[in-house]
Amino acid sequence: MTQKEVKVFDLYSVTKEDEKYYEELGIPTYCLDEYHNQIVKKDGTVKPKYSSKVLKNIKPLENNITTKVKWELDSTEGETLSMLKNSVKKSKDLYDSCKRKYERYEHLLVGSLPIEDKIFEGERHKCNLSPIGRCMYKEDASGEYECVFCGEPEERK
Ligand SMILES: [Zn+2]
Structure with missing residues (x-):
């Protein structure tokens, strides 16, 4: 596995003053957790966790951005994991089909x-x-x- 530093939106650093900024962007305070820990993209924006029509990508204030470590699988690890996941799914499909026949x-x-x-x-x-x-x-x-x-x-x- 490898780790790299990423910039993320940090909900806990949002002050009352900051909330106004986001409200002006059309993001009510209770929706801000949708952006928590979301990675800041190259253009400086973050997208909401669950894509929705209501919430758009926002550009967080500098003081609401923090650096965290992101862990990533290397390619062999990723392939092995997805292969195993695939066999779990295949077994489950087979199980379901046998159960239906039974x-x-x-x-x-x-x-x-x-x-x-x-x-x-x-x-x-x-x-x-x-x-x-x-x-x-x-x-x-x-x-x-x-x-x-x-x-x-x-x-x-
Ligand atoms: Zn009986």
Whole structure:
């Protein structure tokens, strides 16, 4: 890693007097933290952290600029990190896709049961009599939900 000195906008150095300057630029005081620690560009301006249509780049007063150290990855470090990040993303995509397949197949299996009632998945309870290991519910005559396999109600103590 390498470090270099950069100039940044320092919110904590802004005085009441300075606030007036920024207000005249159209930046209300409560928005100034949007510029805190933002790096001063070559043209002397800083941009807000989150680009928005409301806040524009401003030129900070000299006494609101301070020098800080910026740490940067060298190219090998940067590539390694982004490669690893990429594999995390790929694994996550694969996980999501497998999970969808798993759930779809489970749904298919439940749908193929010779049960006339409309059944649905509610509160998750372990069920020894269910082909998927969990209770599936239907509405009984009194409007309560009970498991079509074990007959237990959805709401349990
Ligand atoms: Zn059950």
